[in-house]
Amino acid sequence: MSLSQGRAYLAIPGPSVMPDAVLQAMHRASPNIYEGELHDLTHSLVPDLKDIAMTDGSVAIYIGNGHAAWEAALANTISVGDTVLVLATGRFCIGWGEMAAGMGAKVETLDYGDAATIDLARVEETLAGDKEGRIKAVLAVHVDTSTSVKNDIAGLRDVMNKVGHPALLMADCIASLGCDRFEMDAWGVDVMVSGCQKGLMTPAGISFVWFNEKADAARGDRVTTYWDWRPRVKPEVYFQYFDGTAPTHHLYGLRTAIDLIKAEGLDNVFDRHQKLAQIVWAAFEEWSKVGPMQLNIADPTHRSHAVTSVGIGSPNGDALRKWCEHQCGLTLGIGLGRTPADAFFRIGHMGHVNAHMIMGALGTIDAGLKALDIAHGPGALVAASNALASRA
Numbered sequence: 185m186s187l188s189q190g191r192a193y194l195a196i197p198g199p200s201v202m203p204d205a206v207l208q209a210m211h212r213a214s215p216n217i218y219e220g221e222l223h224d225l226t227h228s229l230v231p232d233l234k235d236i237a238m239t240d241g242s243v244a245i246y247i248g249n250g251h252a253a254w255e256a257a258l259a260n261t262i263s264v265g266d267t268v269l270v271l272a273t274g275r276f277c278i279g280w281g282e283m284a285a286g287m288g289a290k291v292e293t294l295d296y297g298d299a300a301t302i303d304l305a306r307v308e309e310t311l312a313g314d315k316e317g318r319i320k321a322v323l324a325v326h327v328d329t330s331t332s333v334k335n336d337i338a339g340l341r342d343v344m345n346k347v348g349h350p351a352l353l354m355a356d357c358i359a360s361l362g363c364d365r366f367e368m369d370a371w372g373v374d375v376m377v378s379g380c381q382k383g384l385m386t387p388a389g390i391s392f393v394w395f396n397e398k399a400d401a402a403r404g405d406r407v408t409t410y411w412d413w414r415p416r417v418k419p420e421v422y423f424q425y426f427d428g429t430a431p432t433h434h435l436y437g438l439r440t441a442i443d444l445i446k447a448e449g450l451d452n453v454f455d456r457h458q459k460l461a462q463i464v465w466a467a468f469e470e471w472s473k474v475g476p477m478q479l480n481i482a483d484p485t486h487r488s489h490a491v492t493s494v495g496i497g498s499p500n501g502d503a504l505r506k507w508c509e510h511q512c513g514l515t516l517g518i519g520l521g522r523t524p525a526d527a528f529f530r531i532g533h534m535g536h537v538n539a540h541m542i543m544g545a546l547g548t549i550d551a552g553l554k555a556l557d558i559a560h561g562p563g564a565l566v567a568a569s570n571a572l573a574s575r576a
């Protein structure tokens with residue numbers, strides 16, 4: 185017997201909770217791909233995707249996940265033998281760097297470990313030392329989903345400008361777009377990648393690369409027909425948007441998801457994520473006062489508003505996740521990229537999430553700590569309730 189029957193809650197950092205309206209929009213017969221509504225709908229997505237990224241640049245849509253967008257961004261900019269500087273604050277930027285290495289780039293990595301933000305002074309030193317301008321691109325992750333750190337991308341651009349380094353600034357916003365504020369043009373980002381299944385609340389399967397003229401001009405020797413972003417942003421015929429059949433149902437889903445974001449207002453979306461994150465942190469800070477629990481990122485200004493990573497000792501992370509899922513229908517995220525992985529867990533609070541869902545998740549975790557006899561501070565739910573009451 186278990187209390188998990190009922191509507192399940194997938195509280196992992198992507199895929200996120202899919203709004204019913206998005207699922208309903210996708211539940212339809214295949215549309216005409218030659219003309220009509222699907223074409224109009226696709227054209228309408230382009231300006232909205234630029235608004236969400238806060239850019240006047242271009243956006244290419246790919247049928248693929250975030251890894252596809254990583255490869256697309258590199259394929260259009262990097263030549264074999266180019267050097268890229270990877271600023272690692274968790275598993276994801278390391279993964280992007282490994283992909284660059286696989287495509288023939290020389291990868292230099294500044295690794296800040298699993299619980300810290302990018303140290304801009306070290307970046308400045310490294311770029312200032314690159315007198316010959318070997319470094320073609322700087323790769324950074326806005327929110328690293330494995331550690332839940334949020335990096336200062338605008339500050340990174342300031343450092344590059346200060347040193348006068350010509351490298352491209354490339355940012356992974358797969359976890360942060362539509363959750364944590366990101367301003368591509370104002371922050372001086374040349375290339376940004378994201379996917380549809382996190383803040384954009386659409387089932388996994390399409391991803392995006394936004395780029396400016398400087399990035400397009402940097403075009404390297406690795407660009408291939410399928411990954412080339414140029415026909416996708418200036419298609420002469422509709423099929424060039426996707427270099428083949430359109431991802432028909434995903435486009436309907438994404439249209440609806442973006443309509444939800446527009447109806448709420450992007451600033452309100454950011455505000456909601458911030459407040460929900462603060463409620464989550466209020467609970468974790470109380471739990472952490474007794475026993476093994478620890479928020480991975482100590483400084484709240486460096487924490488993501490989309491995901492929270494927590495250390496809790498091995499094997500408590502796995503035990504708690506399993507208890508929450510099997511007893512209560514709440515799925516938490518694994519300790520991805522951490523050692524040992526079962527000493528960590530993550531909770532996603534990205535996308536289509538509201539206060540009662542967060543309160544339910546926190547109440548479930550609190551019960552799991554008690555059921556599993558994991559020591560914890562007693563005041564977490566009161567703290568979360570107070571945090572909600574004072575912010576609603």
Ligand SMILES: *Cc1c(COP(=O)(O)O)cnc(C)c1O
Binds near residue numbers: 249252
């Ligand atoms: C989810 C994620 C990825 C990988 O995206 P996939 O769709 O799983 O390929 C890359 N970077 C970050 C920061 C992510 O959160």
